[in-house]
Amino acid sequence: MVLPRTRKGVVSLRITTFDEFREGISAYRLPRVLLAALELDLFTAVGDRSWTVDALSQELKVSKRGLSILCRNLAAAGVLNKKGPIYKNSRLGATALNGNHRTFRGGYLNLIRTHWGDWERLLESVRSGLPIDHDIPDTPDYRRQFTWAMHHRTLEIAPAIAAQLPMGRARTLLDLGGGPGTYAMAFLAKNPRLRATVCDREAALGVAKEIAATHKAGRRLSYLPLDFSKEPIPGTYDVIWYSNVLHIYSPEENQAIFRRAFAALAPGGRFILQDAFLHDREGLHPAEASLFAVSMLLFTIGGNTYSALETTKWLKEAGFVGIKAIPLKKGTEDWENGILEASIPAPGLKTNARRTQLRRN
Numbered sequence: 001m002v003l004p005r006t007r008k009g010v011v012s013l014r015i016t017t018f019d020e021f022r023e024g025i026s027a028y029r030l031p032r033v034l035l036a037a038l039e040l041d042l043f044t045a046v047g048d049r050s051w052t053v054d055a056l057s058q059e060l061k062v063s064k065r066g067l068s069i070l071c072r073n074l075a076a077a078g079v080l081n082k083k084g085p086i087y088k089n090s091r092l093g094a095t096a097l098n099g100n101h102r103t104f105r106g107g108y109l110n111l112i113r114t115h116w117g118d119w120e121r122l123l124e125s126v127r128s129g130l131p132i133d134h135d136i137p138d139t140p141d142y143r144r145q146f147t148w149a150m151h152h153r154t155l156e157i158a159p160a161i162a163a164q165l166p167m168g169r170a171r172t173l174l175d176l177g178g179g180p181g182t183y184a185m186a187f188l189a190k191n192p193r194l195r196a197t198v199c200d201r202e203a204a205l206g207v208a209k210e211i212a213a214t215h216k217a218g219r220r221l222s223y224l225p226l227d228f229s230k231e232p233i234p235g236t237y238d239v240i241w242y243s244n245v246l247h248i249y250s251p252e253e254n255q256a257i258f259r260r261a262f263a264a265l266a267p268g269g270r271f272i273l274q275d276a277f278l279h280d281r282e283g284l285h286p287a288e289a290s291l292f293a294v295s296m297l298l299f300t301i302g303g304n305t306y307s308a309l310e311t312t313k314w315l316k317e318a319g320f321v322g323i324k325a326i327p328l329k330k331g332t333e334d335w336e337n338g339i340l341e342a343s344i345p346a347p348g349l350k351t352n353a354r355r356t357q358l359r360r361n
């Protein structure tokens with residue numbers, strides 16, 4: 001079951017009073033408690049047993065006093081259960097946070113954990129306008145870890161989203177910047193006559209292959225190693241899925257990628273984009289989309305979050321027609337109102353631009 005997302009409530013803090021400001025800048029406390037638990041691998045150690053603080057402190061080799069205060073706060077947050085002196089894992093602690101459970105989402109948790117230190121360096125990026133580690137190469141090792149993190153991030157929502165995006169008569173789908181191919185696999189599982197291709201860097205495709213090998217539908221998945229920010233996209237597809245890539249690139253880079261996607265789509269084909277779109281005139285909301293731009297400042301050279309309106313304009317300039325937002329059921333979205341669909345004119349269909357031209361002639 002996909003649970004309703006809570007992010008919006010966490011970040012949509014509006015600050016008008018000094019008290020609210022103080023609360024805002026003290027909001028690191030609970031995250032720091034949760035991260036300390038992850039750093040201790042506490043949920044794995046607790047597993048499915050009951051523990052006193054005494055026994056658990058020996059197991060984790062930490063002080064009894066420190067662990068007692070940490071566990072009390074973890075219980076207050078609901079990620080541990082406490083009954084008198086006894087602590088147990090909550091359902092979440094025993095599954096997604098537990099390294100010994102098959103649903104452990106360690107790759108993604110680890111990525112978030114490392115962001116703590118990165119966000120501490122925000123001012124460096126604000127000053128320079130550059131990512132904090134812009135001279136660190138994108139090594140295969142890093143790419144593998146990041147790709148697993150992306151899989152652990154979307155493995156629950158991808159099937160829910162695929163279920164709401166009918167493929168119609170489409171037979172071929174390209175997951176452009178598909179990383180682990182989690183979305184491609186979800187589309188394949190939902191559409192038995194579809195074949196999909198994941199396009200990404202070699203190291204990411206290695207992870208996609210491992211994941212696909214564990215699914216029957218994985219036999220209908222192919223792999224395309226390519227730098228699509230530099231090279232044209234070979235082949236022709238009925239659908240191109242461009243999820244969580246828009247924010248990595250500058251407007252100009254995205255516009256060039258849109259033109260490549262246009263050239264790689266069959267007549268009547270669809271380009272479906274998923275991202276943290278901003279939806280208000282000033283580009284401030286949703287708050288999560290605004291905050292996500294800060295990550296792009298820290299980690300990319302030209303990335304940002306964009307409004308659905310400006311993205312629509314770039315799509316039109318690339319030649320797409322019929323651009324529309326695709327609403328999803330609340331609680332099943334990757335981002336709030338985060339999907340746009342654009343089409344290639346079907347053969348014989350006169351676009352507005354062509355009709356005007358015909359009338360003038």
Ligand SMILES: C[S@@+](CC[C@H](N)C(=O)[O-])C[C@H]1O[C@@H](n2cnc3c(N)ncnc32)[C@H](O)[C@@H]1O
Binds near residue numbers: 147150154178199248
């Ligand atoms: C944030 S991840 C998104 C993964 C997946 N689409 C999703 O929504 O979960 C972005 C992916 O795009 C890939 N990517 C970005 N730029 C690329 C490029 N120029 N060529 C190939 N892959 C690229 C990255 O390697 C990464 O796997």
